[in-house]
Amino acid sequence: MSxxxxxxxxxxxxxxxxxxKLFCSCRNTFxxxxxxxxxxxxxGHPGVLPVINRKAVEYTVKAGxxxxxxxxxxxxxxxxxxxxxxLPKAWQTSQYDLPLCIGGEVKIKVNGEEKTIRLNRxxxxxxxxxxxHGAGTTAVDYNRCxxxxxxxxxxxxxxxxxxxxxxxxELASIFRFAGVSDCRMQEGSIRADVNLSLSxxxxxxGTRTETKNLNSFRSVRRAxxxxxxxxxxxxxxxxxxxxxxxRFDDATGEGxxxxxxxxxxxxxxxxxPDLMPxxxxxxxxxxxxxxxxxxxxxxxxxxxxxLGLSEYDAEQLTSDPALADLFDGAVSAxxxxxxxxxxxxxxxxxxxxxAGEDGIVVGISxxxxxxxxxxxxxxxxxxxxxxxxxxxxxxxxxxAGAAVDALGLRQNNDAGEIEKLVRDIVxxxxxxxxxxxxxxxxVLSFFVGQLMKATKGKTNPxxxxxxxxxxxxx
Amino acid sequence: MEITKDIIKHTAKLSRINFxxxxxxxxxxxxxxxLGWVETLNEFDASSVPATAHxxxxxxxxxEDVPGEPFGREKLxxxxxxxxxxxxxxxxxxx
Numbered sequence: 001m002s003x004x005x006x007x008x009x010x011x012x013x014x015x016x017x018x019x020x021k022l023f024c025s026c027r028n029t030f031x032x033x034x035x036x037x038x039x040x041x042x043x044g045h046p047g048v049l050p051v052i053n054r055k056a057v058e059y060t061v062k063a064g065x066x067x068x069x070x071x072x073x074x075x076x077x078x079x080x081x082x083x084x085x086x087l088p089k090a091w092q093t094s095q096y097d098l099p100l101c102i103g104g105e106v107k108i109k110v111n112g113e114e115k116t117i118r119l120n121r122x123x124x125x126x127x128x129x130x131x132x133h134g135a136g137t138t139a140v141d142y143n144r145c146x147x148x149x150x151x152x153x154x155x156x157x158x159x160x161x162x163x164x165x166x167x168x169x170e171l172a173s174i175f176r177f178a179g180v181s182d183c184r185m186q187e188g189s190i191r192a193d194v195n196l197s198l199s200x201x202x203x204x205x206g207t208r209t210e211t212k213n214l215n216s217f218r219s220v221r222r223a224x225x226x227x228x229x230x231x232x233x234x235x236x237x238x239x240x241x242x243x244x245x246x247r248f249d250d251a252t253g254e255g256x257x258x259x260x261x262x263x264x265x266x267x268x269x270x271x272x273p274d275l276m277p278x279x280x281x282x283x284x285x286x287x288x289x290x291x292x293x294x295x296x297x298x299x300x301x302x303x304x305x306x307l308g309l310s311e312y313d314a315e316q317l318t319s320d321p322a323l324a325d326l327f328d329g330a331v332s333a334x335x336x337x338x339x340x341x342x343x344x345x346x347x348x349x350x351x352x353x354x355a356g357e358d359g360i361v362v363g364i365s366x367x368x369x370x371x372x373x374x375x376x377x378x379x380x381x382x383x384x385x386x387x388x389x390x391x392x393x394x395x396x397x398x399x400a401g402a403a404v405d406a407l408g409l410r411q412n413n414d415a416g417e418i419e420k421l422v423r424d425i426v427x428x429x430x431x432x433x434x435x436x437x438x439x440x441x442x443v444l445s446f447f448v449g450q451l452m453k454a455t456k457g458k459t460n461p462x463x464x465x466x467x468x469x470x471x472x473x474x
Numbered sequence: 475m476e477i478t479k480d481i482i483k484h485t486a487k488l489s490r491i492n493f494x495x496x497x498x499x500x501x502x503x504x505x506x507x508x509l510g511w512v513e514t515l516n517e518f519d520a521s522s523v524p525a526t527a528h529x530x531x532x533x534x535x536x537x538e539d540v541p542g543e544p545f546g547r548e549k550l551x552x553x554x555x556x557x558x559x560x561x562x563x564x565x566x567x568x569x
Contacts, residue, residue, distance in 0.1 A: 018539050025542030034560040039545035045553070055539035076527045083490055085564040098527065131567065139561035266488055271527050276535040 004198040004235065006228050007205055008164050009156035012171060013149050014181045015127060015189040016059045021146035022126045023050030023093065023275075028148070030187045034141040042126075042146035044088030049274055052077075056148035057100065057278055058288045059180040060124045063150060064101030065289045066178040067171075069122060075100045076277040080267045085140050086128035094151075096269040099123035100278070106174065107297065108166040117167045118155040125149050144188075150181070156195065156205070161224040165217050168192060173296045177321045184359060185216045192220050197241070198231045206231070207241040211248050211255055223248035226255050299324050307337040316345050322362040323348065329366015335373045343373060347390060363394035372400035385409050415467070418451075418459055422471045425450045436472045444468060477506045 018028050024041035041048045061071050078096035101122035108115050129145035131138050152171065158164045172183035172190055183190040192215075197208035211227060214220045226248065231241055245258045294302075296318040303314035318324045323344055330340040348369075352360040364372075372389055375381050381389060381404055392403035425447060426433050432443040447468045451459055482501050486493050493501065547560065556563040 020539050020541050025537065025540065026545075027541045033547075035547045035551065035562070036544065038547065038550055039542075040550070043550050045550075051535060051537040053539050054536035057536070074527075081488075085562075085567060132561070133566065136566055137556075138564050138566050139558065140564055141561055266484075268488065273529070276530065276532050277527055279533045 003200055004228075004232055005201060006159055006224070007156045007197050007199065007208075008158040008160075008224065009195040010152075010154045010158070010164060010167065011193040011195070012152040012154075012168065013127075013191045013193075014063075014152065014172075014175055014183055016056055016148040016150060016180055017182050017189075018053055018055045018059065018148055020053055022053050022056050022124070022148040023146055026146065029143075030184075030189070032143055034139075035143060037143045038145070042088075043142055044090075050093065052275060052278070053148060056124060059148070060100045060122060060150050061280070061285060061288045062178050062292055063175055063180045064104060064122050065285070066174050066292060066295060067104040067106055067119060069101035069104035069119065071280060071285050072098060072100055072102060073281070074098060074277060074279055077272040077275045078269045079272050080125075080269055082267060084128075085138065086131055087145065088129070088140075088142065092125060092128065093272055093275070094125035094269075095123035098277075106167060106170050108163065108170050110160070110162050110166050115157075115163065117157045117163075120153040120155055122150050122152045125151060156197075161221045161228075164194065164224055165221050168217055168220060170297075173318065177295045177318075177324075178292060179321070182359065188215050191215045194220060194224055194227070196224060196227050196231070198228070198235060206235070207243050209241065209244055209246050211246045212258070214248060219248060219250055222250070222253055223255060226253060230255065293321070296321075296324065299328070303337075303341075307331065309337060309341055313341045313345065316349075317341060320360045320362075322352075322360060326362050326364070326366055326369060330369040330373065331366070333367045333370035335366075335370040336377075339373055339377070340369065343369065347387065351390060351394065364390070365397075368393055368397075368400055375400055375404060380404065381409050415463070418455075418463060419467050419471065421451060421454055422447070422464075422467050425454065426468075426471050433472060444472075447472070477502055477509065481505075 015028075020026060021028050021037075021042055024039050026037045026039050026042055029037065041050055064071055075095065076098045077093055079091040080094045080096070081091040083090055099121045102120075104119040104122070106117050106119070108117060127144050127147040127149040129140055129142040131140055154167070158167060168190075172181075175181040175183050181189060191213055194211045194214060195208050196211070197206040199206045209227065209231070211223045214223050227246070234241055242257070246255045247258055248255045299318050300311075300314040303309045303317060304311055309317075316323075317327050326348065327340055327344050330344075331337050348362065348364075349360065352362050354361070372386060372393070375389070376383060376386050385407075388407055388409060389400050389403045392398065392407060393400055398406075429447070429450070432446050435443045436447075444465065448464050451464050451468065479498065479502065482493070482498050482505060485505075486498075551557045551560075551562065554562045
């Protein structure tokens with residue numbers, strides 16, 4: 001159309017799901033009352049000393065390993081100086097020249113085509129507080145200030161909104177499976193900055209702009225599309241792109257310039273004297289990464305090639321590590337892969353998803369699911385009644401079988417078979433049968449007992465009673 | 475390093491300090507002499523000293539990921555120049 005090719009690089013910020021903040025022992029939780037998870041360290045009081053959270057370093061190393069980064073053997077922190085009330089110290093403790101992870105790559109698939117997006121680095125820094133703008137003043141909440149944040153910087157390897165969103169989705173999936181971040185957009189635990197420039201084929205890259213702080217995949221897509229349109233219009237009308245930092249307004253769908261980059265961006269990085277460097281040996285790294293689970297990409301491959309599932313199914317099952325773990329657990333407990341997949345994608349997803357929330361709650365184990373599916377398979381319960389069983393065992397360790405008994409749902413569907421058993425029992429017990437026919441209702445329970453004994457209790461008592469009455473009344 | 479008015483202005487801006495013209499002129503001299511004094515460090519032969527990112531030898535000082543006792547919001551907020559019930563209040567920042 002216009003002949004311009006967009007070139008896109010991303011800076012992705014992911015909050016780590018540690019219990020505490022990066023440099024102090026305040027809780028790292030979302031949704032607390034303002035400023036309740038704060039202390040003199042994260043509130044930037046003078047004279048305090050930060051101490052690094054071991055787990056935050058380990059999680060970043062895990063995340064880096066999961067995408068093939070080189071893990072630095074020597075890493076340190078630096079002060080990035082700027083004045084803005086979201087950081088009370090007037091600097092952000094970040095990593096400048098010696099980040100924890102270097103390089104790495106993420107494979108994405110867009111329109112059936114596979115592509116590799118290279119990473120430049122991942123560094124570990126502290127998150128900033130939250131500003132709530134009111135009329136005339138701004139209120140500051142430092143609960144988020146000091147929360148461990150990984151900044152993942154890509155190379156400019158993406159050329160469309162589709163590729164950028166596919167990259168973000170894959171990166172979020174990898175970090176979720178690695179167990180280091182929830183990557184919940186709703187809670188701001190993953191956010192992205194978009195660097196974008198346009199160029200004609202074969203020509204050097206144009207001037208880039210940076211759109212900051214996009215907090216949903218949808219905003220990333222819309223911001224990229226809007227910025228491509230804007231830059232195209234500027235260039236087509238003979239104008240020049242100004243290097244600047246921009247914001248994207250979700251309500252209007254428009255971006256706008258913030259401040260000119262030239263004089264504002266002088267961060268005067270210098271080494272953080274209050275924190276000691278981190279030195280990692282090969283053994284340290286091996287130990288940290290020892291429990292790194294199988295990631296989504298590998299599982300998808302296994303699901304399609306070994307278990308014969310469709311690509312769509314494989315994708316659905318790996319949309320959340322808890323779902324994939326449930327599915328794998330059920331299959332290794334003996335469930336049929338296709339049936340387990342269908343059940344997870346329908347009943348479990350329906351039950352575990354809460355509208356408007358990113359995550360999914362999985363309230364049963366793989367073994368419980370396998371048992372449940374076996375009962376359905378044997379016809380002892382059907383798919384409709386299986387929902388009652390699911391409700392009963394959800395968030396408990398009760399077996400599906402015990403739930404079926406507790407709910408009285410276990411059914412022998414073969415009325416012909418039951419009736420035949422009843423006839424045998426009646427024929428073998430002419431005395432009690434005669435008693436019943438003479439009006440003694442009480443012997444009915446004797447026949448029910450005989451039937452239960454013969455079927456090991458697997459007959460629905462109501463069906464049994466009805467059939468016994470029918471046969472005895474003939 | 476030659477200290478120009480522009481360097482003074484830029485440094486003052488980064489430090490959020492306002493100077494009058496006279497103060498700026500005076501600072502030009504001071505700045506140059508302070509930097510000149512620091513320059514004497516270059517006279518030391520550091521070729522035998524390994525490069526380091528930190529003045530101490532210690533590395534790997536960590537804490538475990540265990541929450542501590544809450545410090546108490548009120549104690550912190552009481553230090554703020556301006557506050558409301560649960561937050562710090564700062565002049566409206568517009569980007």
